[in-house]
Amino acid sequence: MTELDHRVRGVDHVAFPTFDPAATVRFYRDVLGFPVVHSICAAGWGPEDHPDFIHFFFDIGNDDRIAFFYYFGTDPSLGGPEGAKGDVHGRFGADVPEYFVRSRHLAIHVENEEDLLEYRRRLDASDWPVEMQIQHETIESIYTHDPNGYFFEITRAMRPVTPQEDLDAALTIDALLDVVAQPEPTFGKLLARKAELIVERAPGWEPVGSEPAR
Amino acid sequence: MTELYILDVPENTAVAKAAAEDPAATVGQVGPYFVISAEGPIVIDRRATGCRHAVWYSCVAGVARTGRITQHDKDALRVEPA
Ligand SMILES: [Fe+2]
Numbered sequence: 041m042t043e044l045d046h047r048v049r050g051v052d053h054v055a056f057p058t059f060d061p062a063a064t065v066r067f068y069r070d071v072l073g074f075p076v077v078h079s080i081c082a083a084g085w086g087p088e089d090h091p092d093f094i095h096f097f098f099d100i101g102n103d104d105r106i107a108f109f110y111y112f113g114t115d116p117s118l119g120g121p122e123g124a125k126g127d128v129h130g131r132f133g134a135d136v137p138e139y140f141v142r143s144r145h146l147a148i149h150v151e152n153e154e155d156l157l158e159y160r161r162r163l164d165a166s167d168w169p170v171e172m173q174i175q176h177e178t179i180e181s182i183y184t185h186d187p188n189g190y191f192f193e194i195t196r197a198m199r200p201v202t203p204q205e206d207l208d209a210a211l212t213i214d215a216l217l218d219v220v221a222q223p224e225p226t227f228g229k230l231l232a233r234k235a236e237l238i239v240e241r242a243p244g245w246e247p248v249g250s251e252p253a254r
Numbered sequence: 255m256t257e258l259y260i261l262d263v264p265e266n267t268a269v270a271k272a273a274a275e276d277p278a279a280t281v282g283q284v285g286p287y288f289v290i291s292a293e294g295p296i297v298i299d300r301r302a303t304g305c306r307h308a309v310w311y312s313c314v315a316g317v318a319r320t321g322r323i324t325q326h327d328k329d330a331l332r333v334e335p336a
Pocket of ligand 1: 145147193
């Protein structure tokens, strides 16, 4: 299905607004030790009454970066009324379920358990201690909220992804597209469609490359 | 006839093993999937698998249309003829 060559090279940067640059720098640079690698100081211009701003970047490894905008003369009310839940950019009422509020987040990768626990130590010694440490299916993650309320995850793989998981992911997505094209998609319908695709496509499947399936 | 598919990855082998303990069920393989089949219901005891939450609740890859999941909670996974 995927015949387009894959040329992209990871995250260049992901950018968020901040109204508290001091705490943001403390969290990312001083607590986590992410180096400041780039910044832009710009006078406001343009038709929209754009404020003067600082755009600053922290290295999150791999030359990927997390960036913030600080707009002079603004405060969190810029983004609308304060939310009972969410962060300075995404504001939600008390009735919005937590799984939805947390669904959009950034997860930063570490190599192994030792490194995960090192970041856990750094956070736990700070004003932003780890709120949860969870082993998911094949990854282990720690979570907190940064000074802007952004839900923040650091994660490690507990084992490499196997080729059969790539097959399974492809079948899942094809089944999902079939099911959401019909009225009232359900998990049960997805599993039934996936069973059909497994019968169709799994028997002839062979792991790509020389690495044996584990 | 009920058929349950489970991807063959290290976390899931305990689920297939627990399923095989039921004499009414047979465990086969289709490509990289375990296929657990039975004439009647398939019941897998959560405790017998020793699976963590996230693994337990995401271990099902497919259920043939001849059956459907009637229970998937902290105690058991049950697939019954539709
Ligand atoms: Fe995540």
